[in-house]
Amino acid sequence: MSETVKDKVIEIIAEQAVLDRSDVTMDATLEDLGIDSLGLVESIFAIEEAFDIEVPFNANEPEQSDFDISSVAAIVGAVEGLVAAQHQGA
Template identity: 80%
Template sequence: MDIKTRVIEIIAEQAMIDQSDVTMEATLEDLGIDSLGLVESIFAIEEAFDIQVPFNANEPTESDFDISSVASIVAGIEKLVAEQKS
């Protein structure tokens, strides 16, 4: 399974919606995921890919990890997987 499919699966499960309803342009807010849901999603992503995601809930925009849309999250994880698995 590719990274994008797996991330969509995780986000859909967190938002309790169908995977087909997770569009790449959507923000987590659009999908109904709040701050607690975000922290839980990041945990699920770390577990799924065995990576460390740099994220502090107090300064979500400060970290290199861009959470502004599903697309940016997928891109960020692809980068982290490449860095941390090489």
């Protein structure tokens, strides 16, 4: 797992949850961290901007998304996959 992707995703999530980075654990869910649907959307926008990627996420139907938001670790893994795919296509 790339530390830079992991660190940046945790930083974005911590900022949205108004928490210290140390409070954001890999097994935490967004619900555990107090992030609501608006915070989720803002987090996704921030992730897209930070990594110059497009996250396949539909805020209106999150359960239909290909982007796993079940935990911080799942989000980090999904972002790493999108970043890797982008670099392969470049």
